[in-house]
Amino acid sequence: MxxxxxxxxxxxxxxxxxxxxxxxxxxxxxxxxxxxxxxxxxxxxxxxxxxxxxxxxxxxxxxxxxxxxxxxxxxxxxxxxxxxxxxxxxxxxxxxxxxxxxxxxxxxxxxxxxxxxxxxxxxxxxxxxxxxxxxxxxxxxxxxxxxxxxxxxxxxxxxxxxxxxxxxxxxxxxxxxxxxxxxxxxxxxxxxxxxxxxxxxxxxxxxSAFQLQKGHGDAAILAAQNWIEEHFIESDLITRCAEHIGMPLRTFKRRFKNATGYSPINYIQYTRIEQAKRALEMGNQTIEEISFSVGYDDSSFFRRLFKRHTGLPPNDYRRRFLHITPKSEEEPERQAS
Structure with a gap:
């Protein structure tokens, strides 16, 4: 052949x-x-x-x-x-x-x-x-x-x-x-x-990693993205973000989607999941602690959302990326509740 x-x-x-x-x-x-x-x-x-x-x-x-x-x-x-x-x-x-x-x-x-x-x-x-x-x-x-x-x-x-x-x-x-x-x-x-x-x-x-899509040229939405990335662990983000940039809520949702390709709620979820991935890769927190640290009080919901975005449950993700090299295997075992 x-x-x-x-x-x-x-x-x-x-x-x-x-x-x-x-x-x-x-x-x-x-x-x-x-x-x-x-x-x-x-x-x-x-x-x-x-x-x-x-x-x-x-x-x-x-x-x-x-x-x-x-x-x-x-x-x-x-x-x-x-x-x-x-x-x-x-x-x-x-x-x-x-x-x-x-x-x-x-x-x-x-x-x-x-x-x-x-x-x-x-x-x-x-x-x-x-x-x-x-x-x-x-x-x-x-x-x-x-x-x-x-x-x-x-x-x-x-x-x-x-x-x-x-x-x-x-x-x-x-x-x-x-x-x-x-x-x-x-x-x-x-x-x-x-x-x-x-x-x-x-x-x-x-x-895969979340792509921020900041080259769209909409200054107001760029300001909104930056604000979300600084306040992602807080609650009622969409309404507060629209108020922060002085834009009606319906207009904000439409312009955000047009500029970034994501709805505001999806953007918030991706931002939180990326932070959670980093914590699983590098830290020693439990799943419950990580869930709370990225803005989710309900760890069961967080686990389902994490798997939807990454294809793996949080503990499986941790096992997959915790030890990339033999050197990293020398580090203390992380908690995996």
Whole structure:
């Protein structure tokens, strides 16, 4: 089976070289570990708009094996993550977009990792199809490609021979999904064990952070956002905030939603949950103490709200992010009531 990894000048180097290593190892490294004859399962190559070296993100240079114009057929095109500005994709080579469409029309499977999914959308291949991308780019993606059915919580999605994965190192999940799809679970497990790869079973929601959306140009609403962030633990915030900026309540709610994309109550909830996440990651408070400290007297309601926003109950979130490194495991155990 032939895999063509598409390289562009915006590519995140590890999201290209990592899949290259894992695909190339399938049927190879595990067999060597088990003292069996290597039987490589994929023919993997790096392709690009031209055969000239490409300077990737962080100034790493990649030498493509060949130009896309010489690739008349492939079984799978893999698009790595791209280092994009938060406002989205820069203009792309028409030749690259046409080649993607051509490969798809000829029966190839297309796979995009993280922000590499933007290229699939730019080629018009995601209209009326499900997709996913990095959590920080979801608003930009949805605004630019409104006909795409953007999923927010899953890690990998496949529809009509197009596979997308979520942000960052979810390329691990995408690569394992592809290996299992074409060569079965046993080979995927062998690769996972060889490279110590793990599935992001909780999705990307626990990793996401609230985006404040302060570049809207509405000075009154910006003042309201700043006021909420200073008083978020208090009560009756919406009415008091509207009074603080001297705006009728109905007008305030409408303008706030138009400017930030969030209703005032949702903005308050996101602000409180972000503070709670920080407390769970770094502090030693109980869940009840954290609930009260962010403005919720009812800890049961807080637990339900926290899970709705992060995909995990507070205690599970704490276990997931309390020990990121071996050094952090040396710290005293936190309370987890």
């Amino acid at each position: 032939k895999i063509s990894i598409l390289a562009t000048k915006e590519v995140m180097t590890s999201s290209l070289t990592g899949p290259l290593d894992v695909f190339s190892s399938a049927g190879n490294f595990w067999n060597r570990i088990k003292q069996q004859e290597p039987t490589p399962l994929f023919e993997v190559e790096i392709v690009a708009a031209s055969a000239a070296p490409i300077q990737c993100f962080n100034w790493v240079t990649i030498q493509p094996h060949r130009a896309i114009e010489s690739v008349a057929q492939t079984d799978l095109v893999y698009i790595p993550s791209l280092a994009l500005p938060l406002n989205g994709l820069k203009p792309q080579s028409p030749a690259v977009l046409n080649w993607l469409r051509q490969m798809y029309q000829q029966g190839a499977t297309l796979a995009g990792s993280c922000t590499g999914v933007f290229l699939l959308a730019e080629a018009g291949l995601l209209e009326n199809r499900e997709a996913i991308t990095h959590w920080a780019y979801q608003d930009t993606f949805q605004a630019r490609y409104p006909l795409t059915l953007l999923e927010q919580e899953k890690v990998v999605i496949e529809q009509d021979r197009i596979i997308c994965s979520a942000g960052g190192t979810s390329w691990h999940d995408l690569v394992l999904y592809i290996i299992e799809k074409f060569h079965g679970k046993e080979v995927a497990l062998q690769c996972a064990k060889t490279f110590m790869l793990q599935w992001h079973q909780d999705g990307q929601l626990p990793f």
